[in-house]
Amino acid sequence: MFNGSGTLSRSLAVLVALFILIPMLLVAVMSFGQGSSLRFPPQAYTLESYAAYFKSRSWTIPTLNSFVIGALSAILALAVTTPAAFAFTLYDFRGKRLIRLLVMMPLMVPFIVMALAYFFFFGQIGLLNTMAGVIIAHACLAIPIVFLIQSASLKGFDWTLVRASQACGAGAFTTFRRICLPILRPSFLVAGLFAFISSFDETVVALFISGRAASTLPRRMFESVRQESDPIVAVVSTLLFGAVAAVALVVALRQRRAARPANR
Amino acid sequence: MTETDASFLRLDAIVKRYPGTTAPAVDGISVDIRRGEFVSLLGPSGSGKTTTLMMIAGFELPSEGRILLDGRDIVGLPPHRRNFGMVFQNYALFPHMTVTQNVAYPLELRKIAAAEVRTTVGRYLEMVGLSGLAGRRPAELSGGQQQRVALARALVFSPPVVLMDEPLGALDKNLREQLQVEIKELQKSLGITLIYVTHDQSEAMTMSDRIAVFNHGRIDQIAPPDRIYRRPATRFVGEFVGDSNMIEGRAIAGQAGLADSPLGRITCADGTSALASGQPVLVMIRPELVRLSAGPAPQNGAQLVVSRITNYGDRVLVEGIGPNDTPLRLRVSAREAEGCRPGARIQVAWDPEDVHVLPRSA
Numbered sequence: 001m002f003n004g005s006g007t008l009s010r011s012l013a014v015l016v017a018l019f020i021l022i023p024m025l026l027v028a029v030m031s032f033g034q035g036s037s038l039r040f041p042p043q044a045y046t047l048e049s050y051a052a053y054f055k056s057r058s059w060t061i062p063t064l065n066s067f068v069i070g071a072l073s074a075i076l077a078l079a080v081t082t083p084a085a086f087a088f089t090l091y092d093f094r095g096k097r098l099i100r101l102l103v104m105m106p107l108m109v110p111f112i113v114m115a116l117a118y119f120f121f122f123g124q125i126g127l128l129n130t131m132a133g134v135i136i137a138h139a140c141l142a143i144p145i146v147f148l149i150q151s152a153s154l155k156g157f158d159w160t161l162v163r164a165s166q167a168c169g170a171g172a173f174t175t176f177r178r179i180c181l182p183i184l185r186p187s188f189l190v191a192g193l194f195a196f197i198s199s200f201d202e203t204v205v206a207l208f209i210s211g212r213a214a215s216t217l218p219r220r221m222f223e224s225v226r227q228e229s230d231p232i233v234a235v236v237s238t239l240l241f242g243a244v245a246a247v248a249l250v251v252a253l254r255q256r257r258a259a260r261p262a263n264r
Numbered sequence: 265m266t267e268t269d270a271s272f273l274r275l276d277a278i279v280k281r282y283p284g285t286t287a288p289a290v291d292g293i294s295v296d297i298r299r300g301e302f303v304s305l306l307g308p309s310g311s312g313k314t315t316t317l318m319m320i321a322g323f324e325l326p327s328e329g330r331i332l333l334d335g336r337d338i339v340g341l342p343p344h345r346r347n348f349g350m351v352f353q354n355y356a357l358f359p360h361m362t363v364t365q366n367v368a369y370p371l372e373l374r375k376i377a378a379a380e381v382r383t384t385v386g387r388y389l390e391m392v393g394l395s396g397l398a399g400r401r402p403a404e405l406s407g408g409q410q411q412r413v414a415l416a417r418a419l420v421f422s423p424p425v426v427l428m429d430e431p432l433g434a435l436d437k438n439l440r441e442q443l444q445v446e447i448k449e450l451q452k453s454l455g456i457t458l459i460y461v462t463h464d465q466s467e468a469m470t471m472s473d474r475i476a477v478f479n480h481g482r483i484d485q486i487a488p489p490d491r492i493y494r495r496p497a498t499r500f501v502g503e504f505v506g507d508s509n510m511i512e513g514r515a516i517a518g519q520a521g522l523a524d525s526p527l528g529r530i531t532c533a534d535g536t537s538a539l540a541s542g543q544p545v546l547v548m549i550r551p552e553l554v555r556l557s558a559g560p561a562p563q564n565g566a567q568l569v570v571s572r573i574t575n576y577g578d579r580v581l582v583e584g585i586g587p588n589d590t591p592l593r594l595r596v597s598a599r600e601a602e603g604c605r606p607g608a609r610i611q612v613a614w615d616p617e618d619v620h621v622l623p624r625s626a
Contacts, residue, residue: 167350
């Protein structure tokens with residue numbers, strides 16, 4: 001039915017892709033430019049900004065911070081959400097709907113409101129400008145998405161397997177470790193990856209509460225653009241873009257492999 | 265036979281109520297199951313048979329009553345401590361494990377040495393005919409093969425009791441019949457005590473030592489298949505198992521083996537002598553035990569007007585109307601049914617030994 005408009009829809013898709021990609025490509029081109037400020041088009045092409053990025057502690061430390069905060073907040077979010085997702089899937093209890101609403105709250109409250117709340121609250125309990133503070137805040141922000149992904153995978157889980165495992169002689173903990181976890185692991189990893197990305201990408205809350213000591217990469221980039229117009233920002237953007245593209249490629253390839261029928 | 269053999273597994277007045285429901289799902293069930301016996305729990309959906317099985321397995325707790333294994337109450341034991349093998353309708357194989365790993369799982373949990381696990385698993389896979397597929401994953405197997413793996417997994421640790429919850433329900437007819445034979449042979453050769461839930465009466469008939477017929481949370485009758493079929497205790501059993509003619513009648517006083525019915529006086533070989541005169545009864549005659557006869561049969565027969573003929577290939581079902589508008593069905597061979605046309609008058613007869621009488625209240 002859409003055969004006749006094949007060319008049209010394909011050109012439209014290419015246009016949209018270009019519209020999204022061109023700003024990224026501009027930044028990528030600028031990252032190879034010479035000089036101490038951002039300019040397009042660059043007068044000459046070098047890798048000196050890349051060298052500067054990897055040499056500058058004011059950039060590598062926020063990068064490392066972002067990785068640590070992303071990883072630990074993802075682990076924290078998974079640790080909190082996994083029991084909750086199991087409980088919501090398996091049991092009916094009083095106040096279930098209200099508690100589900102509370103779990104999903106970070107998705108609905110504007111980030112700026114959350115950021116202000118963390119700013120005042122963490123200030124009072126001494127978590128302001130600390131890694132721990134940012135990790136806790138980012139874990140909270142990631143809870144809804146992690147909870148949604150885990151709930152979906154638990155809903156598709158065949159609970160007879162738990163009974164089968166028990167009938168084989170396994171207690172609750174062994175059943176979880178040897179049956180539930182291996183089957184659910186891929187989707188739990190995806191949930192963790194989403195938590196990591198949401199933390200890595202998060203700027204507003206980080207601006208308010210991360211301070212100098214726990215400065216994240218997005219915060220550092222924001223400061224750089226405002227104060228220095230440093231070409232290293234373009235380097236970081238290009239590296240991030242490359243990393244995301246690589247991850248997307250790996251995921252796409254794995255999905256294609258999974259979609260192929262199993263070899264007999 | 266010792267006493268514990270006669271009641272190896274005993275259900276003692278089991279009741280199961282679910283909160284928010286009025287009628288109990290299981291309403292006072294008592295059964296004694298012998299060691300090595302094959303007992304089917306047969307009944308329509310919602311009759312309590314699966315709930316009963318789940319209480320034996322330990323996945324549901326009875327609201328009242330005891331479950332005794334070898335004289336010991338096991339109600340307080342969690343499922344993984346009961347040491348019962350279990351086979352589910354949807355196979356419930358662990359998808360991330362190979363066939364071998366699935367079957368080895370119960371042995372590993374029992375801390376059995378790797379070498380012994382390997383030989384035992386090999387032996388059981390051979391028993392269910394899957395030696396060649398040991399390295400496959402469940403997703404790479406057909407339904408019948410998957411259920412064979414589940415069978416091996418349930419038997420591999422030599423459990424004292426094996427429970428099966430409609431294990432063949434998802435398979436097509438030919439495969440089902442083949443596996444019925446295989447399960448029955450495994451059960452006999454290994455001497456397994458097997459409790460088998462099914463709603464398929466022919467499956468229960470062909471496999472069981474005894475059948476417990478469930479009706480609204482109670483057991484209407486528990487007896488060997490032949491007895492269930494020929495001498496059902498209640499109208500429900502007679503109608504659920506096999507096809508039947510049920511004719512309402514009355515017992516006749518002092519005349520053992522006689523009942524009045526709209527078809528006239530019917531003689532039967534058992535049952536009526538214990539009944540009081542005039543007591544309402546049901547006279548049951550299986551359609552395949554009614555035959556076409558040449559001449560009139562005054563007591564053990566009737567004259568019918570044929571109303572419908574249905575050819576099933578192996579047998580033909582003839583439906584007719586007898587005296588006093590009483591419908592009667594008979595199953596005969598296609599050759600015997602040749603002369604029958606709708607509207608034709610036919611003479612039918614039966615043997616008094618094939619007539620069963622039961623109280624109408626039941």
